[in-house]
Structure formats: structure tokens, C-alpha cells
Amino acid sequence: MQSIASIIPKSRMLSVRLGSSAADIEAAQRLRWDVFYRERGATPLEDTPLDRDPYDPVCDHLLVEDSASGTPKVIGTYRLLRQSVADSREGFYSAGEYDLTPLSRSSGEQLELGRSCVAAEYRDAGTIQLLWRGIASYLRQHQISTMFGCASFHGIDPEAHADTLSYLWHNHLAPPPLRARALDERYIDMARLPLGSYDPRQAMRKLPPLIKAYLRVGAQVGDGAVIDHQFNTVDIFIVMPVAEISDRYFGRFGAAA
Numbered sequence: 001m002q003s004i005a006s007i008i009p010k011s012r013m014l015s016v017r018l019g020s021s022a023a024d025i026e027a028a029q030r031l032r033w034d035v036f037y038r039e040r041g042a043t044p045l046e047d048t049p050l051d052r053d054p055y056d057p058v059c060d061h062l063l064v065e066d067s068a069s070g071t072p073k074v075i076g077t078y079r080l081l082r083q084s085v086a087d088s089r090e091g092f093y094s095a096g097e098y099d100l101t102p103l104s105r106s107s108g109e110q111l112e113l114g115r116s117c118v119a120a121e122y123r124d125a126g127t128i129q130l131l132w133r134g135i136a137s138y139l140r141q142h143q144i145s146t147m148f149g150c151a152s153f154h155g156i157d158p159e160a161h162a163d164t165l166s167y168l169w170h171n172h173l174a175p176p177p178l179r180a181r182a183l184d185e186r187y188i189d190m191a192r193l194p195l196g197s198y199d200p201r202q203a204m205r206k207l208p209p210l211i212k213a214y215l216r217v218g219a220q221v222g223d224g225a226v227i228d229h230q231f232n233t234v235d236i237f238i239v240m241p242v243a244e245i246s247d248r249y250f251g252r253f254g255a256a257a
Contacts, residue, residue, distance in 0.1 A: 016064045020135075029052045034049075094114075098182055121228070151207060163206070179222055
């Protein structure tokens, strides 16, 4: 297996850590704005180049930085929200799109993953592995039993993603104890095409890279998609029981944690 050092270009000095200050959170918000708003066409709710909301102050922020220029620059981020924190604060962000009641019956600490993004010029295996290794360390530190969150398709037309949504429904639907369902007023049926009417291999190839990565580590999907007009996306619910992540992938992402 390749080491991270062999994947990262020699012109980069990448490292991963948790944010520890307001300036760290702002750096993550600025990167998110560049990716979600400038690049992908989300609709700003305020006149500032920051993607921010009430959840940011209560979340942990995983940061990948490049220090090659001497001053660390945030080039990748994930937002992490533990159940023990969510229960005493704002709740989970995903609850605005999905009924999380089935997951509330699960034992152990749960972790919501969100706001994942990487600067365009850094979207390669080295950066992604650092993010995942940071997550692996966090899972162990906080004894997380289940990870979940929303993942997105670009654009707000479900028909444009009919084959991929149908593929996920037919092949990766979570069992009832983990099957969060889109809220009734936002529910979009994922089973848009019957089995046999689409090419599952082609549908799998069209999946966004992040969703592919989640599926590789054993992720499953919830019931129903949701249109997010602000972020110009069709969202799905992803859930990953930590105990079911294969040793092969935990070794790959967690070796340096």
C-alpha cells in the first residue's frame, strides 16, 4: 500500500489537525464558501465570503493545511458534531432534512459528518487520506459507534440523477434500525427507475467521489432524497456503523492516526 508521503507532491507540506481557535473556524468557513458558493453555485444568505451557520460554534472542525509557503493554509475540512454535544445544543444539522428517530435507538456515541470540502487544486488521494485519517483518530478518541450525515449530488433536478439514486436505493438501503427518512414535506422518492431499466455499472461510475468513498467503507443510505435549494444540491442520507467498517479500510485510513 502506498504511504501518504508517496502520494503527496513534494511541493506540498500537508498536515491534519482539529481547529482550536476562532481563526481556524473562519479559515474553514472561507474555504467552504469558495467551494460551495463560488465554485458550485450555492445561494449566499449574507454579504460575506464565509459559509457559516449556528452549528459552527458547537462543532469540531477537522483541517488539512498546506505549510509549503511558510504560513499554513487550510485546503480541506470536515465539520464534526458528536451526539453528546448535539443533544445539549442545537441538535443535528441533518434533522432539518431527515427524521433521525431510528438512529436515536442506537447505542453508543454518534457522530455527524458535514461540510466536507477540499480546494480544487488539492483534490487527490493524499488530501483525502489525511482527512480520513483525522476522522479515524477522532472515532477512537471519542469511541464513536455510528457516523452519519448528508452527501450531495450537484444540481437540484432529481431526474438528472435518476439512475444513481435508484442504484443506491436498490443496492445500499440501510436496514430499518438505521434508516433515517426524509421529512415528509421534503421527501423525494429515490427509487425513480425499476430494476433492469438502468445500467447499474454506469450508475455506480456516475456517483460523486465522496459518496463512492463512503460506500467503499460500508456506508448505506436512508429513505428519500432532499432538494437543498440554497446549496444547489440533491441530498441523500449516509450512515456508517463504525464496527462494520472493514479492517482493510480502517487500516488504510487509520494507520497514522
